[in-house]
Each structure stands twice: as structure tokens, then as C-alpha cells.
């Protein structure tokens with residue numbers, strides 16, 4: 001029995017796509033860690049924007065431009081309140097987590113020198129590895145890896161040993177997209193601060209499940225992608241502490257980010273505009289705000305406790321399949337299950353599940369080092385959202401059993 005305060009049947013009606021059939025079967029969407037589906041409240045916001053007040057922002061004297069500017073800046077404030085940032089200008093709109101990380105990595109170029117060290121965890125998404133490798137190539141800094149154990153938990157004692165006065169940056173995800181592990185970021189942040197290293201936390205996978213408080217975390221940089229939290233693709237944020245954002249040089253040059261331009265010298269705009277060159281994803285930012293409202297209308301506590309029940313039920317049911325192995329069994333997990341069935345390639349199972357209308361992810365999940373660690377080509381990943389049901393877990397389990405039968 002799964003109990004919840006959420007009215008899942010009613011919630012499912014908010015998501016038009018969940019009524020779809022795929023290959024003749026009702027869609028069972030279990031790829032939420034790749035992107036979440038979009039409720040009609042967010043879709044309506046997008047339609048409303050283009051139907052009523054589409055205009056460029058921050059520079060028009062006309063009414064439409066004023067309305068669009070107000071809605072966009074209001075969304076920034078919603079996000080500020082949601083993650084408890086001190087100032088709205090600590091929220092930089094970006095195109096998503098990847099963009100946010102690249103912004104910080106680019107900015108740190110002038111702060112690092114040969115021999116400085118950047119620590120990155122063993123369970124990162126490629127977007128929280130490659131920009132730092134590129135930064136190290138540019139500066140001569142050294143990239144070091146915080147190791148993990150087979151359960152998918154970071155080894156905090158080993159991490160503490162890696163920290164030194166050479167450590168300038170520590171980067172880590174809040175939640176692993178491939179394993180679901182919730183990392184002890186409070187500890188990671190406080191230990192890094194003892195050696196005066198800055199910390200960037202990739203929150204792409206945490207934001208849909210966990211209420212974030214950047215002040216309580218005392219984190220220097222935190223990133224979110226809207227499309228994983230019921231918002232549209234192509235928009236996200238970088239949170240940065242004001243003191244860091246003031247120190248960091250601009251990322252891209254262009255319109256919007258300047259105070260004054262002459263051919264001799266350009267001065268830059270104040271925060272947040274210094275980091276927001278060009279016309280932004282205005283509609284996306286406003287819709288991101290609507291997605292945050294939607295999540296908060298359900299409530300994070302209710303979401304987390306329901307998803308935990310789904311996770312426990314699905315884990316038990318999947319484990320009962322002979323030869324099935326789950327990767328990522330951390331004590332603290334979000335509703336992500338990565339698994340393989342002995343002797344069968346994950347892609348083959350994924351293909352059969354798709355024929356049954358079940359959407360899962362197969363492959364390395366943009367985290368090849370994790371797959372290398374387990375010495376596997378990839379996994380099948382089922383990731384659950386609050387709009388998934390116990391019945392859908394049963395359909396997945398039956399589907400995996402069927403695929404196993406067909407393939408072995």
C-alpha cells in the first residue's frame with residue numbers, strides 16, 4: 001500500500017502528455033531524471049506570454065515591454081525566494097545547468113594558477129566534469145577526484161584528505177543523475193570552506209525532489225535546470241553569492257550586459273545583467289517561475305515522501321527479478337533506479353520496454369566514469385516523479401520480466 005497526501009489522479013490530469021499512447025500502450029513515463037513533463041499551468045503560461053505580452057525586456061518604453069520585464073523579474077524573485085537567496089540579483093538566468101557551470105568555469109580562468117587544485121566527485125554528470133577539465137587545461141590547475149564506494153556514496157574521509165591550501169574549488173552534484181545518491185553537501189561545503197575553497201553544487205537532479213536553502217547550505221554557487229522541475233527546456237539558473245558574482249568577470253559580451261560602450265573601453269552592467277548578455281529566454285524564465293509555483297502548490301514534503309514510497313516499492317519489486325542488479329544503493333536516495341539484468345545489454349531491454357509504451361533511459365547517462373567504475377557499458381534507468389503511480393511500477397516490472405524472457 002502506498003499512502004500519500006497528494007491526489008495523484010488529479011495531479012495526473014495537469015499533465016496532458018500522460019494521456020498519450022505510445023506504440024499502442026498508455027505512456028508510462030519513467031525518464032524523469034532526463035526531463036520532467038510539463039503541467040498545463042506551465043503550458044498555459046507559455047501560451048499566455050506569446051498571446052498577450054511577447055516583447056523584448058529591460059529596454060522598451062512601451063507597455064508590452066514593461067509587462068514582459070515585470071513578469072521576467074518577478075520570476076527571478078520567485079526563484080530567489082524558492083531557494084532562499086539573499087538578493088534577486090544573485091539569480092542569473094542561464095540556458096540551464098550546463099551553461100551555469102560553464103559560466104563559473106570560464107570566470108575562474110583568471111583566478112587559478114599552475115598547481116592549484118579543483119576537486120570533482122567520482123559521480124558527476126559530464127557537464128560537471130568537462131568544463132573543469134577545460135579550465136585546468138587553460139590554467140595548469142590539477143583536477144582531482146573524490147572517490148566513491150560501490151553503494152554510490154562519496155568517501156568523505158578521503159575527500160577530507162584531498163583538501164589542502166592548494167584546493168581552490170570543489171564541485172559536486174547534490175544528487176547523482178545516474179545513481180540517485182543524495183550527497184552530504186553540507187559536510188562537503190563546510191570542509192571546503194575550512195581551506196577557503198569555493199564550492200559549486202550541481203543541483204539539476206536535486207531541485208525536483210528537495211527544497212533548497214542556499215543560505216543554510218552556505219554554498220557559493222548552485223545550479224538548476226528548469227526542464228527537470230516541470231519547466232521548459234533551454235532555461236535555468238546559476239545562483240551565486242553576491243561577493244563571488246561581483247568578483248567573477250563577465251562570461252559573454254554583448255547587449256544587456258554593459259553600462260557604457262565606446263571603442264576605447266566598455267564598462268559592465270551591475271548584477272545580474274553583467275552575466276546576461278543578449279536577449280534571454282524571456283518566456284522560458286517566466287514559465288520557470290510558473291513551474292516553481294506548481295511544485296510549491298504540491299509541497300516538497302508531500303512530493304518527497306510519496307516518491308520515497310514509490311522508490312521503495314519499485315526497488316523491492318525489481319529486486320525480486322532473478323539476475324537483476326541495482327547500481328546505487330546509497331542510504332540517501334531520490335527516486336532513481338539504475339539496473340541491469342545479467343547477460344542482457346541494457347539497450348535491448350530499453351527497446352522492448354519502449355514497444356510496451358514504457359519510457360526509460362539506457363546507456364551511460366552522461367556519466368561515463370561511473371560506468372567505468374562498475375565496469376559496465378551502461379544501465380537501464382527508471383526515474384520516478386510524483387505523477388507516477390504504483391500501477392506504473394507494476395507495468396515496468398512486468399515489462400522487464402517479459403524482456404528478460406524474450407532475450408535470454
Ligand SMILES: *Cc1c(COP(=O)(O)O)cnc(C)c1O
Pocket residue numbers: 033034095096097098099125127128173175176177202204205225
Ligand atoms: C541533467 C543534468 C545536468 C545537465 O543539465 P542540462 O539541463 O542538460 O544543462 C547536469 N548535471 C546533472 C546531475 C543532471 O542531471
